[in-house]
Amino acid sequence: MAxxxxxxxxxxxxxxxxxxYHYIDKLEAEIEDTIEAFLGKRVHEALEKLYNxxxxxxxxxxxxxxxxxxxxxxxxxxxxxxxxxxxxxxENFRKMGEKxxxxxxxxxxxxxxxxxxxxxxxxxxxxxxxxKYSIHIRIDRLTLSGDNTYEIHDYKTSNRLLTQDEIDNxxxxxxxxxxxxxxxxxxxxxxxxxxxxxxxxxxxxxRTDEQLENLKKDVLELIREIESRKDFPAKESALCGWCEFKxxxxxxxxxxxxxEKSAEExxxxxxxxxxxxxAEVYEQLKHMEAELEKLRGDLIAYTKKEGIEKVYGSDVxxxxxxxxSMKFPGKxxxxxxxxxxxxxxxxxxxRLAIVDGYELAKMLNNNELHEDFVxxxxxxxxxxxxxxxxxxxx
Numbered sequence: 001m002a003x004x005x006x007x008x009x010x011x012x013x014x015x016x017x018x019x020x021y022h023y024i025d026k027l028e029a030e031i032e033d034t035i036e037a038f039l040g041k042r043v044h045e046a047l048e049k050l051y052n053x054x055x056x057x058x059x060x061x062x063x064x065x066x067x068x069x070x071x072x073x074x075x076x077x078x079x080x081x082x083x084x085x086x087x088x089x090x091e092n093f094r095k096m097g098e099k100x101x102x103x104x105x106x107x108x109x110x111x112x113x114x115x116x117x118x119x120x121x122x123x124x125x126x127x128x129x130x131x132k133y134s135i136h137i138r139i140d141r142l143t144l145s146g147d148n149t150y151e152i153h154d155y156k157t158s159n160r161l162l163t164q165d166e167i168d169n170x171x172x173x174x175x176x177x178x179x180x181x182x183x184x185x186x187x188x189x190x191x192x193x194x195x196x197x198x199x200x201x202x203x204x205x206x207r208t209d210e211q212l213e214n215l216k217k218d219v220l221e222l223i224r225e226i227e228s229r230k231d232f233p234a235k236e237s238a239l240c241g242w243c244e245f246k247x248x249x250x251x252x253x254x255x256x257x258x259x260e261k262s263a264e265e266x267x268x269x270x271x272x273x274x275x276x277x278x279a280e281v282y283e284q285l286k287h288m289e290a291e292l293e294k295l296r297g298d299l300i301a302y303t304k305k306e307g308i309e310k311v312y313g314s315d316v317x318x319x320x321x322x323x324x325s326m327k328f329p330g331k332x333x334x335x336x337x338x339x340x341x342x343x344x345x346x347x348x349x350x351r352l353a354i355v356d357g358y359e360l361a362k363m364l365n366n367n368e369l370h371e372d373f374v375x376x377x378x379x380x381x382x383x384x385x386x387x388x389x390x391x392x393x394x
Contacts, residue, residue: 003124004223005136006172012226014239020232021245029244035083039093040157042072043100043197044120044140047155050105051116051141062105066098073097084241100157100197107200114143114151125179127216133223137179149189152176156196167194167205175219178212300387312394321388328360328380339380346373 012019021027046069053060060068073094083090123137141153152173162170173192180190192205207215234251243249247256254271266272303309303320311318329335343360346369363369364377 003134015235016232017234033081035093043097048119103200114145118142125182150187151191153193159198319390
């Protein structure tokens with residue numbers, strides 16, 4: 001049985017090549033632990049201790065919980081932990097963690113809002129009747145409140161607050177809701193609850209049975225897409241900065257290669273010299289195209305002023321022809337609806353399939369439409385003046 005997780009699916013969506021390196025090729029890569037990940041882990045540990053002790057009727061004081069957090073921070077800290085934002089120190093992040101725990105403690109004390117069923121779950125549920133695929137259900141805290149309402153709690157330590165729309169369309173906790181529905185058929189209601197600790201804010205969402213069933217189908221479709229793929233292309237994004245396989249990626253492999261070279265070796269590298277030359281010629285062409293476009297405009301203006309169509313040079317002549325192109329109401333034009341109805345009334349909808357401006361203009365230019373049809377369409381036509389400039393030997 002193939003076991004998937006939301007993070008595994010997200011990795012594929014973010015970059016198919018990283019998915020291949022990690023889950024198919026199973027390449028070993030040195031992963032730098034970031035300060036953000038370190039902070040999140042320590043905060044999760046403190047909140048897990050809080051609720052685990054509560055199951056044994058032990059209510060930790062806030063000071064004790066902070067002591068636990070700080071002890072774990074000191075025991076696990078090492079200098080290899082990456083701090084990307086150099087303007088902030090380890091101490092700044094540690095204090096952030098204290099603030100997250102303090103705000104959470106004060107908001108929910110004495111923690112009797114619901115009964116905790118499980119912490120940091122490690123469950124899997126089947127996604128199909130053939131038992132070919134299953135998915136991990138990893139919940140920070142699962143609780144039960146009145147009237148068989150199950151609550152899935154997720155702690156977020158990032159400095160980004162999601163919108164309600166993003167939460168209502170979030171897949172991670174919705175997948176967990178599908179799992180809880182399977183594990184606990186008595187669930188009358190499942191609430192998805194996000195704790196944005198950096199903002200001392202709780203946000204929630206729910207899914208209907210129909211939404212969960214559609215989610216399962218979408219997940220299975222994505223899994224089948226993954227398993228049927230032959231190629232796994234790289235997909236560049238802002239997340240590349242955190243990728244553990246960056247040195248292997250075709251988008252960055254050359255960058256790592258030249259970073260190790262001396263200044264002289266760098267400039268003599270074939271790739272560097274080629275792209276530098278290409279950029280130089282490209283810039284020259286851009287300036288030439290701009291100059292050519294200006295000369296074209298000047299030439300058209302000259303023929304208008306002189307009332308002529310051909311201009312003669314030393315051994316070439318320029319022919320300047322005026323023509324009109326037809327423009328019809330676009331997708332966002334206020335007349336689009338009326339225009340489409342007129343097309344249907346004229347019986348042209350099936351022929352055009354969609355309102356194809358190019359095809360319609362061709363029909364009008366070739367006099368394929370009855371004059372009565374043309375008169376009905378005229379109100380929608382906006383004619384644009386264009387010029388064609390061509391060069392020939394005299």
